[in-house]
Amino acid sequence: MRLLRVGPAGAERPAMLDDEGRLRDLSGVIPDVGPAFLSAGGLGELPPGLPVLDPEGLRIGPPVGGIGKIVCIGLNYHDHAAETGAPTPSEPVVFMKAPDTVVGPYDDVLIPRGSEKTDWEVELAVVIGRTAAYLDDAAQARDHIAGYAIAHDVSERAFQLEHGGQWDKGKNCATFNPLGPWLVTADEVPDPQRLGLRLRVNGEARQTGSTKDMVFGVYEIVRYLSRFMTLHPGDVINTGTPAGVALGQPDPKPYLRPGDVVELEIDALGTQRQTFRAA
Incomplete structure (x- = not known):
């Protein structure tokens, strides 16, 4: 799975690339790609119909938030x-x-x-x-x-x-x-x-x-x-x-x-x- 975070610096939201290369919004599923999410071991079964994001002009931030060290x-x-x-x-x-x-x-x-x-x-x-x-x-x-x-x-x-x-x-x-x-x-x-x-x-x-x-x-x-x-x-x-x-x-x-x-x-x-x- 390819996970990423998109949006303005300091206000990124979680997303993923699906098998067709479309950018899908995960903000309704998880709050962030960060320590709590990573320690939980993954996304599990995703709900159908995750919103597709338009990548045009959308900033890609660091893929992990809340980095400790x-x-x-x-x-x-x-x-x-x-x-x-x-x-x-x-x-x-x-x-x-x-x-x-x-x-x-x-x-x-x-x-x-x-x-x-x-x-x-x-x-x-x-x-x-x-x-x-x-x-x-x-x-x-x-x-x-x-x-x-x-x-x-x-x-x-x-x-x-x-x-x-x-x-x-x-x-x-x-x-x-x-x-x-x-x-x-x-x-x-x-x-x-x-x-x-x-x-x-x-x-x-x-x-x-x-x-x-x-x-x-x-x-x-x-x-x-x-x-x-x-x-x-x-x-x-x-x-x-x-x-x-x-x-x-x-x-x-x-x-x-x-x-x-x-x-x-x-x-x-x-x-x-x-x-x-x-x-």
């Missing part, structure tokens, strides 16, 4: 670690993004004031559906996943790497986590390690990869994180990016500038498109 995995593709000059991690590299970085998949992204090195990263996002703590194995981890979405883990590399401390200051600028367009339920993604990822900047291919090249797979990431923190319904995990980021390019590196357009795609999960603007 965003947990991110760094250097999780062999080729991306290599392009940055970092060793392949022996355990997942973990950092956090604030929920208020999340915007819709087609919303503008703001290049922060003082930015020198705003960068792109296409990522598979995992959305948690059941409370997870101290999971034992991959099978348990799989059963705690509600679904998957595209995340754009936008980064400001100077803030991240040249101002001391942890990575968080280069990851938490406003609008730095476009999410969506859909939450694709886990039953529709039988193997999350067989998804192609692609990203283009101003029409030029920059990232082309596959989740099969992750250092730590999706289920292992969920299991591992559950040892250190409780994962709650609606939490999001950004699982890392393949090679091709601006940071890994020869000088002068092609960091993003106002007016640049970035397009992202992951197999079965839809597409995103953002225009970058000065904050």
Whole structure:
């Protein structure tokens, strides 16, 4: 099932795409695609005749509301670690993004004031559906996943790497986590390690990869994180990016500038498109 949220920012209502690709209003069935809905385990039997929405001019927001936390995995593709000059991690590299970085998949992204090195990263996002703590194995981890979405883990590399401390200051600028367009339920993604990822900047291919090249797979990431923190319904995990980021390019590196357009795609999960603007 492909679930989404549509409408003005902060006032989105739940919707779904039916088998014919029509947009159906779910606001008469559930209040939101959020933690309460996800923990309940799905929609169940839908009433007939759900209203059809006209997508013309209708904003698509993030597909999940009420996100509690965003947990991110760094250097999780062999080729991306290599392009940055970092060793392949022996355990997942973990950092956090604030929920208020999340915007819709087609919303503008703001290049922060003082930015020198705003960068792109296409990522598979995992959305948690059941409370997870101290999971034992991959099978348990799989059963705690509600679904998957595209995340754009936008980064400001100077803030991240040249101002001391942890990575968080280069990851938490406003609008730095476009999410969506859909939450694709886990039953529709039988193997999350067989998804192609692609990203283009101003029409030029920059990232082309596959989740099969992750250092730590999706289920292992969920299991591992559950040892250190409780994962709650609606939490999001950004699982890392393949090679091709601006940071890994020869000088002068092609960091993003106002007016640049970035397009992202992951197999079965839809597409995103953002225009970058000065904050």
